[in-house]
Amino acid sequence: MKVLLLGKNGMLGSQMLKTLSGGVDFEMYAFDKDDLDITDETALKSIFERISPDFVINTAGYTAVDDCETERETAFKINSEASGAIAAVCKAENAVLLHISTDYVFDGENSSGYREDDVPSPINVYGESKLRGEELITKNWDKYYIVRTSWLYGENGKNFIDTMLKLGKTKKEIDVVDDQIGSPTYTKDLCEEVIRCFLMPYVSNLPKQHDRTIGLGYDSSMKKLPFGIYHLTNSEHTSWCGFAKKIFELAKLDIRVNPVKSDAFPRPAKRPHCSILLNTKFDCKMRSWQDALKAYLAFF
Numbered sequence: 001m002k003v004l005l006l007g008k009n010g011m012l013g014s015q016m017l018k019t020l021s022g023g024v025d026f027e028m029y030a031f032d033k034d035d036l037d038i039t040d041e042t043a044l045k046s047i048f049e050r051i052s053p054d055f056v057i058n059t060a061g062y063t064a065v066d067d068c069e070t071e072r073e074t075a076f077k078i079n080s081e082a083s084g085a086i087a088a089v090c091k092a093e094n095a096v097l098l099h100i101s102t103d104y105v106f107d108g109e110n111s112s113g114y115r116e117d118d119v120p121s122p123i124n125v126y127g128e129s130k131l132r133g134e135e136l137i138t139k140n141w142d143k144y145y146i147v148r149t150s151w152l153y154g155e156n157g158k159n160f161i162d163t164m165l166k167l168g169k170t171k172k173e174i175d176v177v178d179d180q181i182g183s184p185t186y187t188k189d190l191c192e193e194v195i196r197c198f199l200m201p202y203v204s205n206l207p208k209q210h211d212r213t214i215g216l217g218y219d220s221s222m223k224k225l226p227f228g229i230y231h232l233t234n235s236e237h238t239s240w241c242g243f244a245k246k247i248f249e250l251a252k253l254d255i256r257v258n259p260v261k262s263d264a265f266p267r268p269a270k271r272p273h274c275s276i277l278l279n280t281k282f283d284c285k286m287r288s289w290q291d292a293l294k295a296y297l298a299f300f
């Protein structure tokens with residue numbers, strides 16, 4: 001089984017590589033921009049032909065949400081056209097593609113959250129470019145899983161928790177927005193669930209008692225999921241303000257957190273008010289965002 005990972009140095013990609021490396025003896029191939037620029041179609045074709053992967057995980061992307069507003073062309077090149085090109089080379093090699101997308105494909109006006117089949121309507125360039133990427137994937141290849149997730153944090157990346165903890169060292173009081181709601185998601189949990197639900201059912205030749213496989217969450221009752229779009233996050237939701245309060249509570253820092261509206265922090269890209277992604281397609285085992293946060297903070 002040949003697994004090819006794109007975006008291996010990113011926040012999610014580096015966790016994916018770590019989680020995969022600690023488990024089954026896949027034949028692993030992992031790349032980032034320096035080894036394989038996904039906007040270079042010739043390089044993509046050549047590497048895919050050489051490896052002929054069975055399963056491709058694409059975590060690469062242009063993720064600077066505010067910069068996308070001024071770097072529209074780059075955003076579309078990386079998040080849209082390159083995603084379509086990856087789907088095309090997957091088709092040529094008959095490889096399953098698992099591609100990571102985002103809550104930002106929705107406008108955030110539905111306060112009950114978004115199902116996988118709700119109609120997307122992005123309100124910023126990043127969301128537009130990610131949605132176009134989804135469309136090009138579905139146009140170019142049938143064997144895809146598009147996994148939308150939200151509010152990621154993890155060990156190897158600049159994230160909200162690290163920003164709060166840094167601020168907590170110098171301030172006694174901070175303002176945090178409370179009119180954006182979503183599910184903070186720990187990259188470790190997301191990677192484990194992606195592997196358990198989407199990848200492992202393809203690893204058919206490993207005996208059930210393979211202890212390293214079990215370590216990766218091998219679940220023999222998990223059948224191959226139908227191709228399509230999925231929503232995957234830690235469970236339950238909160239606002240950035242609620243998230244900040246919980247971070248300080250768990251870190252035992254006595255910081256006053258004041259709820260403010262988004263317009264108190266004007267930014268180039270608009271953010272959706274509601275980023276709740278509903279998983280209506282299978283029994284997701286991801287823990288609550290509070291429990292995940294506790295586990296993440298235990299590293300400090």
Ligand SMILES: NC(=O)c1ccc[n+]([C@@H]2O[C@H](COP(=O)([O-])OP(=O)(O)OC[C@H]3O[C@@H](n4cnc5c(N)ncnc54)[C@H](OP(=O)(O)O)[C@@H]3O)[C@@H](O)[C@H]2O)c1
Nearest residue numbers: 007009010011012033037038060061063102149150151152
């Ligand atoms: N972070 C979130 O809160 C969040 C929420 C929902 C969905 N997502 C999605 O999750 C995925 C992973 O996000 P992340 O937070 O891990 O982002 P990240 O840390 O920015 O990782 C993205 C990786 O892609 C690489 N990359 C950029 N352009 C490339 C190119 N042309 N060729 C090859 N690699 C390239 C980046 O390399 P350089 O750093 O060298 O440019 C980086 O290593 C993305 O698809 C993102 O849209 C993220």
